[in-house]
Amino acid sequence: MTDEETKSRNRREMSKTDVSNNIQNSDKNKASKSSNGIAAPIQIVASILLGIAFGFLMNKTNVYLAPMIREQMIFKRLTMIKMFLGAVGMSMLSVFLLILFNESIYQNVRNGFIHKINRIGAFHLAMGGCLIEVGMVLAGSCPGTIFIQMGSGLPNSFITCIGGICGVLFYYLFLNERLTKQELPKSSIVLQQLPDLMGVKHIYLNLIFGLTFISIAFILEYFFPYKNDLIQSDGFQTLSAWSPALCGVGIGLLQLFFMISFKKSLGISTGFTVIVAQACRVQFFKKLIPSLESFTYGIQNSLTLLFALAAIAGSFISTVSTNQFPLNEKYGANVWSSFFGGFLLLVGARCAGGCTSGQGISGVSHLLIGSLIATAAMFGGGILFAIGYGLITNDWHFYDL
Template identity: 50%
Template sequence: LHYLFGGTLIGLGMVVCGSCPGTVFVQVGSGIVYSLFTCLGGILGTYFYYAFVHERISQEKFLASSLVLRRLCDVLPIPSTACHVIFGLIFLGIAIGLEFAVPWKSDLNPDLLSKGTVNPDDATGHFLGLAAWPPSACGAGVGLLQLFFMYFLEKSLGASSAFTVFAAQVCRIKIIGQAIPSLNSFTYGLKNYVALLFALGAIGGSAISAGLSKTIPLGPENGTNILNSILGGFILLLGARCAGGCTSGQGISGTTHLLIGSFITTASIFGGGIIFAFSYSLSNSEWLFQNL
């Protein structure tokens, strides 16, 4: 149940603050001030999880044969390689279909295009200075990044772990480490530090891109406020820790491994987010983020 519950919380948090645990670092680098409050809420949500929730969830033991811990290729009568190829082609087909249905340039914020350009010939530094990149190129880049993490760092790509590692640094103080012992394992170690470096890299890369494309500062264009940012960040990270990953850890890394638990989490993320956003629009006659 924690996959379902955690994923739903992530979807709810995304709607409330207009970000996910990964894109909030991009927002920080892009100059969106409210994203700093989302980070604050995320850190608070992380502390809340490890102080009050982690012990209960850790007691929920799954058998090695449990369906949520298995891969689709383990339960389908198809060889593993063929299964990965088939699902890869399915996802590519969905992406291509969506691109034809909704061309990515038509879905951009007009205010963004008033500041920058999506024409490489007019951009500073050619493609590095574009106000937005094609989703297909970005997706391919994330896929290559996943390969880098797996082969060179022996860990999966994930963003919410950066919040956990950052929050865990206070456990260097002995009394705090004793109060929240479940955070101690995230305090030291190369793999933990890599999570922080990934977050810093995302912030730096976003700042460089936004600077070259002349889209800094974006200001309040994410359509939220301080309270929603803190609350949304809190819900986001609470959900991510409950689910054992976020939109990147479960949604990207887990699904590329065809983990059934990751598919459950990802479906819950989007299902929970869509239901909450639609419910909000019915009660307020408008969407939360019309300016995105």
């Protein structure tokens, strides 16, 4: 072998060694950092703390109780709408602050959210929204508050959770491939943002809407104090609560920390998908439901699951601190309503690409037309179903559910 050939072989071996070292270094970096470059241990701690805060605040609003949710749909109680307006308003102000100080981070968050729903058309957004609200009336819960109910020890909340898991399985077995065949064109109305259509800068519209929604929440609180909404009927223990408008503002503020820490929007229903996706670690389920594999591994999926579990812990802390654990079964739904309601909640959340927190709080904060369609369908569908149920059965207190 000539000297030139020897040098050439040495260069090739050195190149292979460099590639191998790069791969090893890359693996180490992936183990220590998440996709957005923040150290994974920091994100884990942040996910747990934010989840606890979310669960604690949701518990303190009492919005996770079945009567609160059901009677909101017939306007007998306003706890839910006050919390929602406060959360959306503060979430919009969180977007305003992030655009003001670091617009590039917000653009990454927004683009990631749009990418998540870029295969879901207007019909499926509306259909999913309606299914969510029908499920909310039946189960007396939304996808996020299932975790809050579990943390409070509410009977049948685990049945609702099982129904939700079955709903995720049903969606990915029979609906996902049919509903998300191809990406929507970028010109699709559901992927457009309201500021672009109006010719107004995002930062201005987020500021205006944010302040308006928060103001409406506190105006409603002033004229309809939350203490008047506390359940005091026979057979119910009166639960302690905080102002839903104020708690909503706190929940909306979590959006800012979510976007900074994880480069993504606040949402919790995906936690059910991550739970179900763990079955894909078994080869049989991996082949049966290949579309779930992307939710099986990775730091972002782990963080989603941690947030959901921490929300259970936050709700538990809130309930135990007031000596109200476990809650009376009358605050929840019966077995069948819990199961079928949970099933519809998660089928709807997957069809719509998010639930009341994902599409309702985060999507609306991004001023996406698709999210506005989904949220309008959520409330509209729930109101129509609740009123229709009341008219047919004359059970306006939903006792039979």
